Amino acid sequence: MSGYMGKILHVDLTNKTTSVESPSDEFYRKHMGGSCLNLYYILKEMQPGLDAFDPGNILAISPGVTTGFAVSGQSRVTINAKSPLTGAIGDSQSGGFWPSELKFAGFDAVIVKGRAQSPVYLWIHDGEAEIKKADHLWGKFTGDAEQLIKEELGDEKCKILQIGPGGEKLVRFAAVLSMCNRANGRTGMGAVMGSKNLKAVVVRGKQRPQAADQATVKELAKTGGITYPKSMVAGMDKYGTASAVLGMQAAGGLPSYNFTSGVFDQAQNLDGTTMAKSILKGSDSGKQDKLGADTCFGCVVKCKRVVEINHGPHPVDPVYGGPEYETVATFGSYCGIDDLPAVAKANELCNKYGLDTISCGATIAWAMETFEAGELTPEDTGGLDLRYGNAEAMLELTQLIGKRQGFGKILSEGSARAARHLGKGERFLITCKDQESPAHMPQHKRSMALIYAVNPFGADHQSSEHDTEYEPETFEHFSGRLAHLGLREPQPVDALNPAKVAYTRRTQQLMSLLDSLNLCQFVWGSTWQLFGPEEILSFVRAATGWEVDLEELLEVGERRLNMMRVFNAREGISANQDRLPEKFFNTPLKGGISDGWKVDKPEFEEALHEYYRQCGWDEQSGVPTPETLKRLGLGWSL
Amino acid sequence: MIRVKDRHITWHEGMTVADMLRELGDGFPYAAALINDRYVCRRDFPTALIPDKAEIILIPGVGGG
Numbered sequence: 001m002s003g004y005m006g007k008i009l010h011v012d013l014t015n016k017t018t019s020v021e022s023p024s025d026e027f028y029r030k031h032m033g034g035s036c037l038n039l040y041y042i043l044k045e046m047q048p049g050l051d052a053f054d055p056g057n058i059l060a061i062s063p064g065v066t067t068g069f070a071v072s073g074q075s076r077v078t079i080n081a082k083s084p085l086t087g088a089i090g091d092s093q094s095g096g097f098w099p100s101e102l103k104f105a106g107f108d109a110v111i112v113k114g115r116a117q118s119p120v121y122l123w124i125h126d127g128e129a130e131i132k133k134a135d136h137l138w139g140k141f142t143g144d145a146e147q148l149i150k151e152e153l154g155d156e157k158c159k160i161l162q163i164g165p166g167g168e169k170l171v172r173f174a175a176v177l178s179m180c181n182r183a184n185g186r187t188g189m190g191a192v193m194g195s196k197n198l199k200a201v202v203v204r205g206k207q208r209p210q211a212a213d214q215a216t217v218k219e220l221a222k223t224g225g226i227t228y229p230k231s232m233v234a235g236m237d238k239y240g241t242a243s244a245v246l247g248m249q250a251a252g253g254l255p256s257y258n259f260t261s262g263v264f265d266q267a268q269n270l271d272g273t274t275m276a277k278s279i280l281k282g283s284d285s286g287k288q289d290k291l292g293a294d295t296c297f298g299c300v301v302k303c304k305r306v307v308e309i310n311h312g313p314h315p316v317d318p319v320y321g322g323p324e325y326e327t328v329a330t331f332g333s334y335c336g337i338d339d340l341p342a343v344a345k346a347n348e349l350c351n352k353y354g355l356d357t358i359s360c361g362a363t364i365a366w367a368m369e370t371f372e373a374g375e376l377t378p379e380d381t382g383g384l385d386l387r388y389g390n391a392e393a394m395l396e397l398t399q400l401i402g403k404r405q406g407f408g409k410i411l412s413e414g415s416a417r418a419a420r421h422l423g424k425g426e427r428f429l430i431t432c433k434d435q436e437s438p439a440h441m442p443q444h445k446r447s448m449a450l451i452y453a454v455n456p457f458g459a460d461h462q463s464s465e466h467d468t469e470y471e472p473e474t475f476e477h478f479s480g481r482l483a484h485l486g487l488r489e490p491q492p493v494d495a496l497n498p499a500k501v502a503y504t505r506r507t508q509q510l511m512s513l514l515d516s517l518n519l520c521q522f523v524w525g526s527t528w529q530l531f532g533p534e535e536i537l538s539f540v541r542a543a544t545g546w547e548v549d550l551e552e553l554l555e556v557g558e559r560r561l562n563m564m565r566v567f568n569a570r571e572g573i574s575a576n577q578d579r580l581p582e583k584f585f586n587t588p589l590k591g592g593i594s595d596g597w598k599v600d601k602p603e604f605e606e607a608l609h610e611y612y613r614q615c616g617w618d619e620q621s622g623v624p625t626p627e628t629l630k631r632l633g634l635g636w637s638l
Numbered sequence: 639m640i641r642v643k644d645r646h647i648t649w650h651e652g653m654t655v656a657d658m659l660r661e662l663g664d665g666f667p668y669a670a671a672l673i674n675d676r677y678v679c680r681r682d683f684p685t686a687l688i689p690d691k692a693e694i695i696l697i698p699g700v701g702g703g
């Protein structure tokens with residue numbers, strides 16, 4: 001038994017019971033962890049057609065077989081359940097110290113079903129699990145709940161994965177947070193936790209996963225440290241992911257004014273370099289490199305931000321971290337706001353209430369565009385003036401969403417449900433499967449059009465490599481790594497032909513593998529990241545001792561995607577919902593170098609069918625064929 | 639002398655961002671650069687001049703985030 005702890009914790013909140021399962025080595029090799037492992041239990045044990053808030057919805061939480069070794073970018077956790085936002089499978093990852101600590105506590109996964117009669121939390125420590133009362137924690141902000149739990153357990157070092165008031169009140173895009181600033185943000189997993197009356201999962205332990213080949217694991221850890229300063233991710237420690245703002249602006253792909261434009265004139269005010277100088281903790285004394293960066297267990301990249309603002313209208317508590325690129329874009333350029341302290345405040349509010357910053361910011365941006373068009377009025381918004389650029393209104397609305405009050409209650413359902421409920425602004429939606437699009441534009445990077453549409457859990461930017469890494473101009477630099485995936489035909493950034501579809505599908509398999517191993521996509525990948533496919537293979541082999549090859553690993557990624565499609569098909573979601581918002585086809589971008597860009601509908605439709613063909617799915621329905629499922633060892637799901 | 643990526647590079651009159659990248663030699667496809675806080679995007683690299691003693695930040699055009 002190497003790499004994994006050999007124990008999966010099952011929790012039934014209705015019956016207040018816990019049990020431990022010890023799966024076979026073959027099971028771990030086939031699923032590895034993350035969503036692939038979680039989907040096994042969801043497909044096997046969950047009845048189709050349930051509402052996402054039904055106690056029968058299964059909430060599955062797991063890291064992977066490489067989690068817990070002190071190598072960069074390995075401490076991540078995936079949460080899956082039926083999503084209350086999309087009605088499809090929900091899926092969300094985050095990093096920090098909780099994922100490795102779950103393994104130190106002796107478990108590879110936590111599978112939760114049922115609903116507690118009153119609020120509870122799980123206390124998992126040194127191979128044991130207890131269900132504890134949490135009435136006194138319900139309604140508390142994440143920071144306050146974290147302190148109370150640590151005091152109650154008398155353990156400052158326990159790691160806490162929890163929901164905030166947003167999840168308790170069933171905001172459909174509620175997040176799950178650890179350290180009060182690492183969010184499993186997407187698809188509303190926090191609301192599912194809230195529906196189960198489960199406030200937190202707290203972990204602590206002294207066990208350690210054993211590596212089959214400890215020397216290679218140590219070597220990988222060392223190589224990461226040596227390679228980082230010369231790598232393409234160098235600088236992430238200084239400027240974080242928000243340094244992508246200016247890169248996107250340069251390419252005309254910075255979503256602005258609710259995806260109406262790909263440029264934002266004040267982009268520099270939002271960029272990671274500006275953040276480093278102005279609001280990062282320690283920036284007033286020149287110590288931001290030391291105090292303003294944070295990391296996950298074992299990672300040399302240190303891309304996480306810590307913002308501290310003690311003066312002005314928007315004080316920010318460093319406990320709640322700082323905004324990532326996506327957050328800066330959704331609350332910033334999406335909303336026409338260039339006030340970085342206000343954006344950092346919105347990030348703090350989301351982390352306090354437990355909200356997904358992408359869906360929250362993008363939903364507000366949708367409301368702003370609908371307001372600007374005169375379809376929403378102050379009567380609808382409770383008097384809020386929702387014109388672009390109004391940072392105060394954006395902050396007020398974020399709080400109202402977290403509390404599910406006033407106009408915030410309508411927006412807490414997500415923009416697509418809000419549009420349908422109000423009968424307004426449907427043409428301004430930027431949702432796929434009702435999930436708001438993240439900050440990478442299909443009008444710019446054309447494969448995003450395909451991936452946003454086909455992704456089983458809605459629009460997502462971390463499900464494949466992007467077009468900019470397969471351009472003839474940049475290909476030379478990435479060709480060695482991409483050759484491992486058989487990708488040798490670089491394409492222009494705006495192409496969506498069969499070769500681009502192959503690139504999208506193949507790198508999607510790799511990203512899907514990473515979300516099963518739970519490896520961070522800033523460290524591991526197939527192009528610009530610190531480590532490429534060769535190191536992924538070597539890490540899995542060294543951790544587990546399995547004589548796997550890259551194809552077997554990629555098949556795990558493919559298995560995960562097919563399991564998700566099977567889940568969705570059971571819920572009536574297939575090709576009928578592999579759609580893009582009409583806005584991407586019929587409203588060309590305005591201004592800057594991307595002026596006039598849009599997605600071509602016939603080309604998109606053709607790519608969709610090509611993708612289904614390449615995946616071995618039914619070309620009309622987009623559902624995996626029996627042959628494909630059998631090839632992947634999923635015949636049991638038929 | 640100019641400073642980029644924690645390295646010092648010898649400056650010369652008329653030095654452009656493209657010249658500096660050649661000198662740096664890491665071959666990465668950067669999307670933009672900040673030259674003493676002045677923002678320059680990739681298409682302007684061949685013409686954008688760098689002043690002596692400049693502090694330069696290179697911005698990769700990476701996905702994700």
Ligand code: SF4
Nearest residue numbers: 073296299301303520
């Ligand atoms: S790159 Fe950033 S998010 Fe990823 S593991 Fe490292 S610190 Fe965490």
